[in-house]
Amino acid sequence: MARPQLLSIPERLDAYPDVTGEGIVMAFVDSGFYPHPDLMRPRRRIKVYADATVDVPDGREFFTPQTSSWHGTMTACSAAGNGYRSGGSFRGIASDAEVVLVKAGADGGRILGKHVAHAIRFPLRYPDLGVRILNVSLGINDGDPDYADVERAVEEVVAAGIAVFAAAGNAPGRHVNPPGSVDAAITVGGQHDRFSPGRTSDSIWPSSHGSKRGTTKPDLLAPAIWVPAPMLPGTLTAREAAPLFQTLSILEELSAEHGFSERHSLSTPAERTEIGELMRVVEARIARQKYISHEYQHVDGTSFASPIAASVAAQMLEIAPKLTPADIKRGLCETAEKLPDVAAEMQGAGILKPRAAVDWARARV
Structure with missing residues (x-):
């Protein structure tokens, strides 16, 4: 079973390699966080971690x-x-940006509007952090009593000069809920590029669209499948991956040794079949768990499309620091490319084009 050889997102999207979000602060609101080495080494780029669900974290x-x-x-x-x-292989586009991490998930993983609104407003309470971009890869339900307050929080943050990115959601039969439903937010749906750069190979990822307000959402699309991401150290998932890849490496070495006869005396058809079956079992487990190495796996969904788009905004701001949230939204949408035969309400402006967006920003310096 062949495993796809994943490129980093910058390589896959042909982003400028020398524009990495240097000097830009990005905030992330999500269920929870861990200080992973990809954010902490060789230098600590986590400026602040906060928990919006408790008074005393x-x-x-x-x-x-x-x-x-x-x-x-x-x-x-x-x-x-x-x-x-x-070793730098699975890096993001804004690999030099600093980050502010704000937890909005309560005990048991519950996502409540009051916590999300509080987390979104965090950069307003601490303006000295210098947050320019805020990504929210979660949403609230229709019946949440703080539905409107989450919308207000997004509007307040954007008015303060912070570009808000939000995941559209992965339910094509449902509308987008806050924060992505807010017109001022840059709402990102999903795209499947099928690992090739041409428009003819792209298709849409199943994403929520539209909103109660009647606004067109999402605003644009970004990759939502086969996105490389690190596993949490010490978890069952991480502990399983390493021995699986070690086992597969041993089996592949055995398989390559001249019919198993020179060193291992495994030359009978039955022995060759047994090794082949073991390889298939191990590869099937690796594929099922979405492992791509002993420390990384691929992840899917608009939760990851949104931060990818946000990372391009970090590139734009590195080049042109005076861009406003409205400028960023305009630049991303004007440089996006429409998918053929896909309704506008499903794709917004189309698929994210990082180089074109950075060139757009450069022209406005």
């Missing part, structure tokens, strides 16, 4: 991998990770 849980930590860690790293644990 217990900092110890930040340093202990939790079930609720994986989603936020992966979203942050898909935008701003430097791929430290992969």
Whole structure:
């Protein structure tokens, strides 16, 4: 079973390699986070970690991998990770940006509007952090009593000069909920580029669209499948991956040794069949768990499309620091490319084009 050889997101999207979000601060609101080496080494780029669900945060849980930590860690790293644990291979586009991490997931992973609104407003309470971009890869339900307050929080943050990116969601039969439903937000749906750069190969990822307000959402599309992201150290997932890849490597070496006869005396058809079956079992497990190495796996969904788009905004701001949230939205949308035969309400402006967006920003310096 052949495993896809994943490129980093910058390579896959042909982003400028020398524009990496240097000097830009990005905030992430999510269920939880962990200080992964891809954000901490060789230099610490996490400026602040905050918990919007409690009055007095217990900092110890930040340093202990939790079930609720994986989603936020992966979203942050898909935008701003430097791929430290992969030798730089699985880095994000904004790999030099600094990050502010704000937890909005309550006990048991519950996402409540009051916590999301509080987390979104965090950069307003601490303006000295210099946040320019805020990504929210979660949403609230229709019946949440703080539905309107989440919308207001987004509007307040954008009015303060912070570009807000939001995941559209992965339910094509449902509308987009806050924060992505807010017109001022840059709402990102999903695209499947099928690992080739041409428009003819692209298709749409199943994404939520539209909103109660009647606004066209999403605003644009970004990759939402086969996105490389780090696993949480010490978790069952991470502990399983390493021995699986070690076992597969041994089996591949055995398989390559001249019919198994020169060194291992495994030359009978039955022995060759047994090795082949073992390889298929191991490869099937690796594929099922979405492992791409002993420390990384691929992740899917608009939760990861949104931070990828946000990372391009970090490039734009590095080149042109005076851009406003409205400028960023305009630049991303004007340089996006429409997917043929896909309704406008499903794709917005079309698929993200990082180089074109940075060139747009450069022309406005």
